[in-house]
Amino acid sequence: xxxxxxxxxxxxxxxxxxxxxxxxxxxxxxxxxxxxxxxxxxxxxxxxxxxxxxxxxxxxxxxxxxxxxxxxxxxxxxxxxxxxxxxxxxxxxxxxxxxxxxxxxxxxxxxxxxxxxxxxxxxxxxxxxxxxxxxxxxxxxxxxxxxxxxxxxxxxxxxxxxxxxxxxxxxxxxxxxxxxxxxxxxxxxxxxxxxxxxxxxxxxxxxxxxxxxxxxxxxxxxxxxxxxxxxxxxxxxxxxxxxxxxxxxxxxxxxxxxxxxxxxxxxxxxxxxxxxxxxxxxxxxxxxxxxxxxxxxxxxxxxxxxxxxxxxxxxxxxxxxxxxxxxxxxxxxxxxxxxxxxxxxxxxxxxxxxxxxxxxxxxxxxxxxxxxxxxxxxxxxxxxxxxxxxxxxxxxxxxxxxxxxx
Amino acid sequence: xxxxxxxxxxxxxxxxxxxxxxxxxxxxxxxxxxxxxxxxxxxxxxxxxxxxxxxxxxxxxxxxxxxxxxxxxxxxxxxxxxxxxxxxxxxxxxxxxxxxxxxxxxxxxxxxxxxxxxxxxxxxxxxxxxxxxxxxxxxxxxxxxxxxxxxxxxxxxxxxxxxxxxxxxxxxxxxxxxxxxxxxxxxxxxxxxxxxxxxxxxxxxxxxxxxxxxxxxxxxxxxxxxxxxxxxxxxxxxxxxxxxxxxxxxxxxxxxxxxxxxxxxxxxxxxxxxxxxxxxxxxxxxxxxxxxxxxxxxxxxxxxxxxxxxxxxxxxxxxxxxxxxxxxxxxxxxxxxxxxxxxxxxxxxxxxxxxxxxxxxxxxxxxxxxxxxxxxxxxxxxxxxxxxxxxxxxxxxxxxxxxxxx
Numbered sequence: 073x074x075x076x077x078x079x080x081x082x083x084x085x086x087x088x089x090x091x092x093x094x095x096x097x098x099x100x101x102x103x104x105x106x107x108x109x110x111x112x113x114x115x116x117x118x119x120x121x122x123x124x125x126x127x128x129x130x131x132x133x134x135x136x137x138x139x140x141x142x143x144x145x146x147x148x149x150x151x152x153x154x155x156x157x158x159x160x161x162x163x164x165x166x167x168x169x170x171x172x173x174x175x176x177x178x179x180x181x182x183x184x185x186x187x188x189x190x191x192x193x194x195x196x197x198x199x200x201x202x203x204x205x206x207x208x209x210x211x212x213x214x215x216x217x218x219x220x221x222x223x224x225x226x227x228x229x230x231x232x233x234x235x236x237x238x239x240x241x242x243x244x245x246x247x248x249x250x251x252x253x254x255x256x257x258x259x260x261x262x263x264x265x266x267x268x269x270x271x272x273x274x275x276x277x278x279x280x281x282x283x284x285x286x287x288x289x290x291x292x293x294x295x296x297x298x299x300x301x302x303x304x305x306x307x308x309x310x311x312x313x314x315x316x317x318x319x320x321x322x323x324x325x326x327x328x329x330x331x332x333x334x335x336x337x338x339x340x341x342x343x344x345x346x347x348x349x350x351x352x353x354x355x356x357x358x359x360x361x362x363x364x365x366x367x368x369x370x371x372x373x374x375x376x377x378x379x380x381x382x383x384x385x386x387x388x389x390x391x392x393x394x395x396x397x398x399x400x401x402x403x404x405x406x407x408x409x410x411x412x413x414x415x416x417x418x419x420x421x422x423x424x425x426x427x428x429x430x431x432x433x434x435x436x437x438x439x440x441x442x443x444x445x446x447x448x449x450x451x452x453x454x455x456x457x458x459x460x461x462x463x464x465x466x467x468x469x470x471x472x473x474x475x476x477x478x
Numbered sequence: 479x480x481x482x483x484x485x486x487x488x489x490x491x492x493x494x495x496x497x498x499x500x501x502x503x504x505x506x507x508x509x510x511x512x513x514x515x516x517x518x519x520x521x522x523x524x525x526x527x528x529x530x531x532x533x534x535x536x537x538x539x540x541x542x543x544x545x546x547x548x549x550x551x552x553x554x555x556x557x558x559x560x561x562x563x564x565x566x567x568x569x570x571x572x573x574x575x576x577x578x579x580x581x582x583x584x585x586x587x588x589x590x591x592x593x594x595x596x597x598x599x600x601x602x603x604x605x606x607x608x609x610x611x612x613x614x615x616x617x618x619x620x621x622x623x624x625x626x627x628x629x630x631x632x633x634x635x636x637x638x639x640x641x642x643x644x645x646x647x648x649x650x651x652x653x654x655x656x657x658x659x660x661x662x663x664x665x666x667x668x669x670x671x672x673x674x675x676x677x678x679x680x681x682x683x684x685x686x687x688x689x690x691x692x693x694x695x696x697x698x699x700x701x702x703x704x705x706x707x708x709x710x711x712x713x714x715x716x717x718x719x720x721x722x723x724x725x726x727x728x729x730x731x732x733x734x735x736x737x738x739x740x741x742x743x744x745x746x747x748x749x750x751x752x753x754x755x756x757x758x759x760x761x762x763x764x765x766x767x768x769x770x771x772x773x774x775x776x777x778x779x780x781x782x783x784x785x786x787x788x789x790x791x792x793x794x795x796x797x798x799x800x801x802x803x804x805x806x807x808x809x810x811x812x813x814x815x816x817x818x819x820x821x822x823x824x825x826x827x828x829x830x831x832x833x834x835x836x837x838x839x840x841x842x843x844x845x846x847x848x849x850x851x852x853x854x855x856x857x858x859x860x861x862x863x864x865x866x867x868x869x870x871x872x873x874x875x876x877x878x879x880x881x882x883x884x
Contacts, residue, residue: 243652
């Protein structure tokens with residue numbers, strides 16, 4: 073199978089490309105290196121050093137004998153998207169190529185606009201290019217469990233049967249996303265569903281939980297194949313950040329009460345899920361949604377698991393929640409469709425955590441503790457950046473005030 | 479009350495501004511004249527001649543003694559939006575300023591991207607500006623009944639109570655919009671709901687039906703106060719177009735079977751609804767949805783009503799539906815909230831239709847029958863424009879082929 077991985081230089085895109093390549097697929101990657109650019113803006117770096125994409129691809133060729141084609145360009149450039157799909161002619165396109173940080177989208181007006189334009193236009197261009205080049209190409213789109221929010225009823229996989237005033241229909245599951253980033257994914261989902269309906273495209277929307285972990289069976293084959301690992305308050309995800317905090321002796325920072333419950337999964341399961349989706353395409357015209365996570369945990373539970381697994385001493389502190397979210401809520405979400413296709417999950421346990429803590433420990437000298445502080449405030453319209461203490465270009469007087477207030 | 483009308487030079491924005499001004503409110507209008515620019519692109523004109531905004535405002539001052547402040551600029555220009563709101567300091571902002579044609583959004587990739595970026599970014603900028611200047615400003619946003627699509631259950635006003643596996647919650651009503659334009663309004667609704675939640679903004683989302691009519695009590699006070707009237711296949715709406723077709727002896731063009739049923743309202747009711755929304759603001763932090771229409775009709779019913787009301791002979795023809803939509807479906811939508819606030823609807827009857835036909839007859843020499851032909855095809859990714867027969871810049875080989883076939 074020919075598979076094009078968009079965002080193939082990123083945290084998940086790169087190991088996914090390697091996994092698919094090793095599994096025998098012809099793989100291409102597309103990236104504009106926006107994620108690396110955000111590091112300059114934030115003043116942070118991946119905890120684990122990463123090589124340039126061109127070097128990674130060469131290393132993979134040496135290690136595995138497999139070629140991965142690299143295309144450099146931006147999905148908001150419509151002609152580039154079409155040209156690349158015409159050149160590679162994929163059977164499936166795996167689309168990781170979006171701005172994927174909720175706090176980044178909430179920094180200020182310009183970051184909110186950037187996030188929604190970047191994500192929505194990129195996906196629109198992709199839909200048009202697929203429809204024009206070959207409508208049978210299967211679009212595997214990374215969405216997020218955060219699209220659903222935290223309703224007081226069970227979350228289903230994309231659609232829900234509703235009986236109302238004596239009539240019944242199966243309708244798209246109502247969405248209550250919690251940031252301008254999460255909203256951009258909801259917009260994408262609506263656009264993709266429509267394109268499937270009018271043009272007969274086929275797509276799988278993977279509503280992914282929060283991913284943890286860094287090593288995969290392919291990336292460990294050579295140090296130059298490592299994928300990035302983020303622990304800062306903007307791009308770092310919760311469990312990864314907690315592990316870094318424990319290792320450097322920083323308090324584990326739980327936002328609010330910590331009752332916020334989310335679906336989670338191991339990075340190796342991301343790769344498996346994406347491959348399962350590719351190998352089992354939906355019908356022509358079908359828009360399909362899989363909830364891609366394996367277990368649910370509250371933030372407090374995750375913090376306690378890190379404390380229990382870390383061989384040293386780690387303490388938990390509770391910060392005012394910078395987000396607007398329920399800190400104690402009902403959460404039960406279906407996630408059977410990928411299991412039905414054969415997913416065998418890696419569950420979170422002390423052994424998984426120990427491996428993750430070992431990766432962090434190996435790079436502990438690279439940790440910048442300034443990056444832990446959550447400075448992006450959902451209730452404000454202009455926040456300062458986490459590490460610099462300096463104002464962002466787009467920030468205004470309100471941000472200065474916020475900075476003074478601390 | 480100080481009310482700023484965005485898109486105040488348009489079909490509904492202009493008469494709404496006059497209505498609010500006459501009712502004693504301090505009114506400002508904002509426009510970038512995008513709607514007039516689309517006329518150049520389409521090669522069509524408003525059936526009723528319209529004057530420049532500056533001339534309209536002067537005429538209104540002469541006729542009524544009331545001043546309407548005019549601001550020229552683009553909502554996608556964030557600093558302009560903030561500056562204008564700071565200058566006018568409205569209590570309410572009525573937001574008509576979006577690309578509002580479904581066929582226009584479906585012309586090709588560049589029109590789809592333009593529509594979604596223009597509408598979504600304009601509204602995002604507005605949300606940020608309101609939050610930063612004065613969060614108590616009430617945003618009255620024009621949405622569309624087309625956001626709901628045609629589910630097989632009753633449509634409610636924005637939210638629906640769902641009982642699922644023994645638990646109950648009130649959730650946003652699931653949306654199944656039918657064009658990239660309608661999708662842009664769904665994206666807006668999600669963004670606005672979120673801004674109300676995190677910043678305590680207050681907003682009314684008016685999910686408006688299809689508007690018919692041209693004259694209002696204010697626009698008839700002077701010919702130079704007339705609002706535009708569109709009958710072409712891209713910007714013209716169904717009943718207005720049918721009236722023009724009848725008057726010039728062109729067959730009334732029903733798409734498909736004509737069983738497509740939609741909520742409709744008289745232009746005068748639009749003005750009344752907007753004023754009712756402004757005068758009865760929601761609570762701080764509340765996102766409120768009103769379904770703004772007064773009656774539902776199928777397209778076939780509308781065509782037959784025009785045939786019955788037109789004093790001459792009019793015939794109905796059925797064209798292949800250029801859209802992807804159900805031509806026969808269940809349709810029942812709640813619309814009680816505006817009635818509860820005191821709306822007294824103008825219903826569609828032979829007298830209303832006769833007035834509309836008289837307006838059309840007065841300007842019959844300005845009709846260009848080429849503009850009736852529906853050339854934008856939902857199933858294609860690149861369509862030709864209605865009047866020119868020439869290819870649009872963005873159109874490609876597929877469009878040439880479509881033109882030859884079509």
